[in-house]
Amino acid sequence: MLTSKIIATGILKAVTVIVLTALSLYFLYQIQSVLIYLVVALILTLIGNPILDFFKRRLKFNHVFATIATLFIFILIVAGFIMLFIPLILTQGQNLSLLNTAEIEKSILQLINKISIFLESHQIDSAKMLKEANVTSKINFNFIPNFLNTILGTISSFGIGLASVLFITFFFLKDRVLFIVGAKKLIPDSHEDQILHSLEKINILLSRYFIGLLLQLFIVFILYLIVLLIFGAPNAIVIAFLCAVLNIIPYIGPLIASILAAILTMLSNLGSDFQTEILPTTIYVLIGFWIVQIIDNNLSQPIIFSKSVSSHPLEIFLVILIAGFLFGILGMIIAVPLYTILKVIGKEFFPENKVIQLLTKNI
Template sequence: MSKITRKQLIGGLLAFILILVLYFSFPVMVYLAIAVSLTIALSPLMEFLDRVKIRQKSLPDWLKALIGLLSVFLFFYLLFLIFVPPLLAELYAISDISMAEIYQNLETPIKTIENWADEIGIKPVGYESNREYILSKFSEYFNITNLTGTLTGLVSAMGNLVIALFSIAFITFFLLKDRHIPSSIVLAFTPDSSSDKMSRALAQIKYSLRRYFIGIIVQISLITLIVSFGMSVFNIKNAFIIGFFAGLINIIPYIGPVIGATIGTLIAFGTTPGLLAAEVWQFHLLKVLSVFAVVQLLDNFIFQPLIFSKSVNAHPLEIFFVILVAGNLFGIVGMIVAVPAYSVFRVIGREFLSEYKWIRSITKER
């Protein structure tokens, strides 16, 4: 067995320190991951700007980076214009509604739930009836004190949000301006004997992640169109808002569609007059949920398999366990980045660890 050299010992110690720093700087790593994702997503725009010439001169790198960054801000500004005015209008409308009116509108749904619970023998502890329990919970969740506390929490989070936005914008600008930086940093830590392998791996990673993000954009667009169309057919107000939110939240695997369907249903019933009427609410609920059910089936059996097979080239069960582990370790953020991170791992494994049988097994072309 060969002795560990002083150089190897120092290298291992530095690597360990680097891992510790990255572990305890998780928010910074999230900022970096978002910036890298934006850089990859903007690569088609940047390649187009590379071909633009004014008086036979190419645009300077700083200007191309600024245009790319401004396009991101423009996108989110348009989202703000789409979502915030209707949301504020609904908040104003809700503030004018008394609790008595809300109870009156919910009388039939509460009665249905109460009868169903009585039939199967459900009775909450500490309450005289299911009705008393439902009304108490409703008052608790919609209590003005709770709403005020939520708003206070949102205001206190604004400082962290500003820091995050500035950090992401700063990192993204320089990644767009000096697009060789990520590759140069990685190659600087790569031994000369492995430089060619790493160069191939980086090119493959960029290609795979680019296809993945393009696929995600297509997925969001398709879900937005289908949900919006379905809601419009059933005369639901704010159909596009419901559809776009469903498409956007769908990037969270497995639980995203559930959140989208829940919030979308609440928006539909809260903004469309007449849906809570005693004689129609069940039928409208069925129609709204049927739209989300159809979209979910299309997403599970058509959209996601196409995206994952093109970018990660992994079995659905393999992807499921990767997302499950990432979610347990890092929560929702882990679930979102699980698939692109696994795509990077597969490329690295195929280039550098192919001598191991189990690595060859999970990284082989399917």
């Protein structure tokens, strides 16, 4: 029979659990940067393990020198990327005057004026409509420089994060055996094999997924760049790079990228005639971007992602769609990695479930 003491004890335990859970979540939120460093370092470790083994087996390096050589390769790749892209992006970004709100407002006003003149030449009284609507007063021009400042600032000031990731990666590679032994001691004996196998499978699938994501973004960047160069769009590298970054957001990102490409293309051609150069170039660029998206959505993206996480393209689409409805853009970005983790855990701990058997048959 329940007594007041038992009820009070139960309530106290429940409150304690809730408070501890809330404090744990708050703590994790506060150290989210450290968690991101650990995840990135883990992915680099997974990528670096085959390279490390190559140095040890083929070149007969000892373990420490093999670890240093593997890390050196990562540093060379990052340095090469910075030397190749960042100066070009910064230079072209300055040419576009995209980091100056006053300049971009002035440019957009000039563009609106050119559009008005073009429409009036075709007997469309748009100037009056634009003035009555007072479009410019309703647009917050800060969003473009803020957005670009965020991207360029992240790229140009990630030195501390990069150093932290490389430092953590070094010890993950160097002491991987010690970490594995330590993890085994913390795992309950009854579930040791299941948990270790799950972690191994999750690591493999997620490393393949992130490599696939980088490959997909690189392919999209190259295709965007080709389109912009074919049609003579100024500042092609920075426009292609920014639009490729937006493809991280599934389905919505490419739409935003197309709109951004159209705006930046028109702003880059302000010195030209609207009817003969600005409008045709922008239309051609949009058509080219849509063709790139057709290629990406039907070839590169399904093949890369379905192969990397062993899921059907329709399955991935539905997961992203549901995550988007539930959690917005952030949900769409993390949908595939989280779904992959849940599939692996489900297969290891509930292998008899028919739904899980159907979803994990390729894992």
